[in-house]
Amino acid sequence: MLNFKEMAVPQSASAVFSAYASFATTMMLVRSITSELLPPKIISFFHSIFFYFFGSVSFQVKIIIEENCGFSPNQIFQAAEVYLRTKISPSTDTLKAHKTPRQKKITLSIDKGQEIVDHFDNIRLQWRFVCSHDEQNGGGNKEKRHFELVFPKKFRDRVVESYLPYVLKRAKEIKEEDKVVKIFSQECQYDEDGGSGNWGSINLDHPSTFETLAMDPDLKQSIIDDLDRFVNRREFYKKVGKAWKRGYLLYGPPGTGKSSLIAAMANYLKFDIYDLDLSYIYSNGDLRRVLLSTTNRSIVVIEDIDCSVEIQNRENEEQYDQSNGKFTLSGMLNFIDGLWSSCGDERIIIFTTNHKERLDPALLRPGRMDVHINMSYCTPHGFRVLVSNYLGEEADKHQLCREIEELIGEMEVSPAEIAEALMKNDDADVVLQRLVEFLKCKREEQRKKEEETAASEKNEGEEGEEEEEEEEEPTRKRHKRGVRLRIGRGRGRGRGRGPGLM
Ligand SMILES: Nc1ncnc2c1ncn2[C@@H]1O[C@H](COP(=O)(O)OP(=O)(O)OP(=O)(O)O)[C@@H](O)[C@H]1O
Ligand SMILES: [Mg+2]
Numbered sequence: 148m149l150n151f152k153e154m155a156v157p158q159s160a161s162a163v164f165s166a167y168a169s170f171a172t173t174m175m176l177v178r179s180i181t182s183e184l185l186p187p188k189i190i191s192f193f194h195s196i197f198f199y200f201f202g203s204v205s206f207q208v209k210i211i212i213e214e215n216c217g218f219s220p221n222q223i224f225q226a227a228e229v230y231l232r233t234k235i236s237p238s239t240d241t242l243k244a245h246k247t248p249r250q251k252k253i254t255l256s257i258d259k260g261q262e263i264v265d266h267f268d269n270i271r272l273q274w275r276f277v278c279s280h281d282e283q284n285g286g287g288n289k290e291k292r293h294f295e296l297v298f299p300k301k302f303r304d305r306v307v308e309s310y311l312p313y314v315l316k317r318a319k320e321i322k323e324e325d326k327v328v329k330i331f332s333q334e335c336q337y338d339e340d341g342g343s344g345n346w347g348s349i350n351l352d353h354p355s356t357f358e359t360l361a362m363d364p365d366l367k368q369s370i371i372d373d374l375d376r377f378v379n380r381r382e383f384y385k386k387v388g389k390a391w392k393r394g395y396l397l398y399g400p401p402g403t404g405k406s407s408l409i410a411a412m413a414n415y416l417k418f419d420i421y422d423l424d425l426s427y428i429y430s431n432g433d434l435r436r437v438l439l440s441t442t443n444r445s446i447v448v449i450e451d452i453d454c455s456v457e458i459q460n461r462e463n464e465e466q467y468d469q470s471n472g473k474f475t476l477s478g479m480l481n482f483i484d485g486l487w488s489s490c491g492d493e494r495i496i497i498f499t500t501n502h503k504e505r506l507d508p509a510l511l512r513p514g515r516m517d518v519h520i521n522m523s524y525c526t527p528h529g530f531r532v533l534v535s536n537y538l539g540e541e542a543d544k545h546q547l548c549r550e551i552e553e554l555i556g557e558m559e560v561s562p563a564e565i566a567e568a569l570m571k572n573d574d575a576d577v578v579l580q581r582l583v584e585f586l587k588c589k590r591e592e593q594r595k596k597e598e599e600t601a602a603s604e605k606n607e608g609e610e611g612e613e614e615e616e617e618e619e620e621p622t623r624k625r626h627k628r629g630v631r632l633r634i635g636r637g638r639g640r641g642r643g644r645g646p647g648l649m
Contacts, residue, residue: 208303212294223311226318227294231274232256233321234263251327259292267310273297327351328413332422333437345440351420353410359536360404360411361529361562362522370408373518374416378493392494394515398503399522402563405499406450408522413446418495421447425479434479446495453505524559527552533562537569538578547579554586558593 214224232254235242241258257263259278264271275295298306330353331346357367377393384391397405413420421441428434441447498516500506510516525533530552531543542548555565568585572578 206300207297208300210296210306212296214292222315224292224294226315227274227296228256229318229321230314231263231265231276231294233317234265234274236263239263250325252325254325267313268305270298270302270305270310272306272310323417326417328417328419330413330420330422331441333424333427345437346421348419351410351413353407353414355407355410356414357411359532360407361525361532361536361565362404362408363526364528366520370412370518370520371415374412377495378416381492390494391492392496393517395495395497395518395520396503396506396511396516397497397499397520397522399501400524400559400561401501402561403522403524404562405522408520409446409448409497409499412495412497416444416446416495418493419445421445423447423449425449431479441491441494443492443494445493446497448497448499450499451501452498452510453500453502525555525562525565527555529562530555530565533565533569537566538575542575545575545579547576547583551579551582551586554583554590558586558590560586560589564589 212223212227213221215221235255235257239257239261241261242255243258244253244255246253257276259276261276263274265274266272273296275297276292277295278290278292280290296306328351329348330351331348333346357371360367373393381391397408399405409420412418419442423437428437438447498510503511503519511519531548534543534545534548535541538545564585565582568582569578571581
């Protein structure tokens with residue numbers, strides 16, 4: 148019988164390699180031609196003969212990356228699938244195209260048998276996607292999929308220690324870029340991804356971003372910085388032994404952009420939103436189950452916390468705790484501080500309210516809600532943002548804008564009211580003229596109301612009871628505190644006026 152190994156032994160090592168290299172190249176060529184023509188079993192038979200004779204002197208190494216490691220998915224396989232989509236060359240013959248209703252864009256991926264060449268640190272890496280029937284598990288229609296990664300043997304350590312981690316990292320980034328942010332709610336029954344039982348979801352198609360939000364620019368920037376710091380602080384939170392979570396309280400009058408800010412935060416971080424409706428929660432156990440079924444890198448939102456039914460103030464809570472494990476405020480706060488913190492990473496919780504003063508102080512103490520954000524009535528700067536959003540970038544130069552800014556500076560009008568007025572017509576002249584009229588009307592109403600209130604306060608004062616004056620004191624203190632929270636350009640004319648971040 149012919150012994151190829153003996154035949155192929157030349158005089159020097161370099162001659163061995165060059166003979167092998169040219170043979171290997173020829174084999175590669177033959178393989179790529181025959182892979183289209185011959186059945187896989189015959190190809191793998193030739194492969195095994197080739198590797199039997201030449202495997203021992205091979206200067207290439209092949210890493211097999213299977214789809215699953217036992218019952219768990221293989222993260223390297225998943226990452227390679229995502230990463231290689233960005234490496235498809237124009238010469239690739241067969242591609243697969245897919246798009247689920249959730250996805251915004253069509254994605255292309257390589258088909259079985261296709262190869263992709265990648266370069267990393269001057270290393271040439273050849274990927275091949277292989278599908279075969281799963282013989283071990285009864286064959287049938289079940290496919291067994293793996294990637295083969297071939298590269299020069301001398302780079303093995305660099306590939307394992309640097310290249311594969313790089314592929315994992317890039318895949319994570321690519322997934323983040325393509326991620327469609329979802330909003331989960333207990334009300335929504337439908338979930339395309341199967342859901343987790345407690346939550347249904349739809350895509351968050353809220354167009355709000357930090358660019359479109361009309362709010363104080365310093366406050367806006369400080370929120371962005373805060374979010375950036377939070378997501379980059381994995382190691383910090385670990386080091387100080389704190390749960391990696393952050394609580395925000397957004398407060399302010401209706402229509403000032405609290406919900407829009409939540410959407411902007413979710414769009415910015417690409418975090419899903421869980422809209423937690425407390426009226427669906429009947430006990431602390433319910434709350435535990437619902438919160439435990441939320442995922443990492445998400446925002447749990449509890450809107451209008453002051454109006455949420457069944458949340459009892461702390462005076463009543465013990466009574467409630469004992470009655471059939473009913474849902475209590477203390478249960479919720481303990482949950483935020485404890486269990487949820489210890490089992491989730493990168494969690495944000497946001498409460499919103501129109502009446503911060505009505506909230507239980509337990510919810511406001513430091514450590515519970517890390518950041519308090521005052522969403523204020525519209526400011527002249529906010530108006531300029533809205534005008535360019537709704538009427539185009541040049542519209543803020545319109546002659547009526549100055550008058551409108553002055554009016555806005557003298558009164559309380561929400562960004563929602565301005566936004567609604569700006570949508571009423573496409574013609575800037577018409578829209579801005581009507582807005583001026585609307586603002587003048589509203590200012591008049593506000594003036595009348597203020598006069599009426601002042602008159603009735605004066606009457607009460609004349610009836611003159613010292614006790615009543617004492618009662619008013621906390622209200623004034625509250626207003627002052629509102630001013631203290633304000634940063635940036637808020638001018639502070641009473642509650643809700645002027646943005647703030649604490
Ligand atoms: N600050 C803002 N910047 C840009 N648009 C805003 C802003 N505030 C309100 N709007 C517009 O008004 C609409 C309603 O605002 P949003 O729902 O965010 O207010 P809210 O503060 O959550 O009100 P509520 O207290 O009633 O829940 C938004 O969809 C948006 O079009
Ligand atoms: Mg809202």
